[in-house]
Amino acid sequence: MYQYDEIDQKIIDERVAQFRDQTRRFFDGSLSEEAFRPLRLMNGLYIQRQAPMLRIAIPYGLLSSAQLRMLAHVSRKYDKSYAHFTTRQNIQLNWINLEDVPDILADLATVQMHAIQSSGNCIRNTTSDHLAGICEGENDDPRIYGEIIRQWSTFHPEFAFLPRKFKIAVSAAKEDRAATQLHDVGLYVVKNEAGETGFEVLAGGGLGRTPMIGQTIRPFLEKRHLLSYLEAILRVYNLHGRRDNKYKARIKILLKETGKDELTRQIEKEWARIRERLILSDEEIARVRARFTLPGYDDTADDGAAALAQQRHDNPAFDAWVTHNTVAHKIKGYRAVFVSLKAPGIAPGDITDRQMEAVADLADRYSYGELRVSHTQNLVLADVKKSDLFPLWEALTEQGLARANIGKATDMICCPGLEFCSLANASSIPIADAIYSRLDDMDYLYDLGELRLNISGCMNGCGHHTVGHIGILGVDKKGEEWYQITLGGSSAAQAALGERLGPSVAKEEVADVIEILLKTYTELRTENESFLDTVQRTGIAPFQEKVYANH
CATH class of the missing domain: 3.30.413.10 (Sulfite Reductase Hemoprotein, domain 1)
Incomplete structure (x- = not known):
């Protein structure tokens, strides 16, 4: 997974210090509530019905075990010992105290996490396929481009106060597991007739009061032009998106009122003006790609197939779990495992501090120290050997996390x-x-x-x-x-x-x-x-x- 370099870490640490000072000034009265509101939103902080809520970003849904342990720690120290995973691969704390937020953000920064741009009228956390990099038939690993977009969009000065929030999703497999068509901009990694990899670009998707399916505005975009084309879209939206009515401020309304052809013309015109100024080089793609190294997969992982078959035969509950909560992996001998966060009496997507710590331990033991957050509010251990499925199932059962219901009616x-x-x-x-x-x-x-x-x-x-x-x-x-x-x-x-x-x-x-x-x-x-x-x-x-x- 992507690891911060010195510059990344310095940026996050400086933002924590900045927000600590802003919070101090709010409490001593030198910063008004009206002035503080956009500042707290820039740092993922909402005022909800019961208490402040902090939304923490999980870029393209990828977590390390160390990060999950930190989330367990902050939920226990600053909240009510649980947290809530969302449909956009974020996690929320619902019962925090406003005065504790700078300390929470400082703790998160020690494990390369933050809440920047997880709220407010800006470019939000870029989401992707929770099976990215391990499923068959991908045209590329979409997380690479999710990370490139994250670096480009974080603190982008031109897009800090958009007409409304702006969401981007990237997918690269035939099966869309990222709800890509329901985002302000959806990017499908595709190949053209020459076999070159690029992007099909969709715009105008979204849910809410006026749900719409995104429409293709460019069937094929070369990779080198990814950021310049996104910048052109956002410039047109920033200039023409409605600011008089927040319910009509999303790009989907701009597309509907302007018409796809005219909006596309405006975007293409702006893009022609700027596209040579912002080139995504092969070297930059390679630099980011190198941060997404594959685990040291075990060549003998498939040797336990006979034992797994016997375990499934002997234990119907385990057999049902393997059938419904695990999926194929592109590496022979491995499966991707869904950890269900959908159980009776539990709000869908909720997880306790102890469960988070247990899953972090299991990720270290069975999945190379990484896990993912799915669009459907579950977790995924992506790289589990078939021979480890039975002990993993037993451990998840002890934690109440082995409900065999993924993709079924109770997986709400x-x-x-x-x-x-x-x-x-x-x-x-x-x-x-x-x-x-x-x-x-x-x-x-x-x-x-x-x-x-x-x-x-x-x-x-x-x-x-x-x-x-x-x-x-x-x-x-x-x-x-x-x-x-x-x-x-x-x-x-x-x-x-x-x-x-x-x-x-x-x-x-x-x-x-x-x-x-x-x-x-x-x-x-x-x-x-x-x-x-x-x-x-x-x-x-x-x-x-x-x-x-x-x-």
Whole structure:
């Protein structure tokens, strides 16, 4: 993984000292709340419903075991001994004291972590595929370009006060695991007819009040022009993006109001003016690539295949975990292992300090000291030998982290909702728990197959409800919590927005409605047909009929 050089570390240390002074001046009254607000947002600090919340950046979702141990330490010392992983490969502390934030940032800086630009109207943390570098069929390792973008965008003086936040994702595999089409800019690493590697550039994706799928504005961009083209996009957006209405300030609205062809023309015009001033050289790509060294894989790792087969035969629970929580690795004898953060009674994405320390130890023992954060709020140990799967499963089971439900209905994406967020209209976590209680039969869960169920507590869509196979959105009706249901969304390669099922339902009815939807699916599906495929084939009418039959 990328390691800071002397310049990187100096920049982070200086920012910690700067924010410590800004916080001191805020408390002694020499810095007003209005003046302090943009400064704290630049350092990932929000004021939420219950307490300040600090969002810590995890660039392209990659963590070392030392960094995870530090996160455990700060959650225990400064918070309530747990933290929350988000859909954008960040981690949040929800119960901190404002006066402790400079000390938290100083602790994080010792392990090359920070909260810079994880909030505010700037270029946010660049996200990527959580299986980057280990999956078959990649055109390149997208994390390399995520790191290059991170270095270019951090403290970029021109883009510190954009019309609105700006999110970039990079993916390089056929299967899109980074929701690339749902970002302000999405970058697919592709090859042209000559076999040259470059980027398909998308713009205008996003969720929230006006969800949109990103559109291709340049089918192929040479690698050398990556940063100049991003700069051209951001310059056009910064100049023309709306600042009179924060709900219409994202680049997706600019694209819709301007039109893709005209916006692309403006970007290309600006790019032609600046592109020779900002060249991404082969030498710079090679320099960053050299920081992403492969582990010393064991050539004999596949020797334990027979033992693994016997372990799976003898232990059905272990067999289910291997089937549902591990995926293929491009190196023979290895698997990538998902650590599920989705269990009954636990907010999706939450993890305790002790669990973090345990996973850090397991990463050292079984996965070369590294792990990843997935877009779906789980963790990944990317480089596990097949012969180590059984002891790893036993250790995760002891920590309550071996729930064999990855990609299933209980592997929900869920925002913090009304319990924590000052923007929320309705609860999310209790809804997730109520649904979970209906799906505790694992055989039934596996029979349902792949099913993405996403929950948001407001229109901002942090739970990605609009792209869930089943989406649930909390709305306020005269002080009461109600929920809109959508069907047929997807954040995968063929991204789609869900279609609204019908009138919203009361809070106490949501779990019943989900149960009806799932039962209807099992009645309608053909052999081996997924929930999403069934909805796309039948439309939502059969589901509407069942849900609203008694209304």
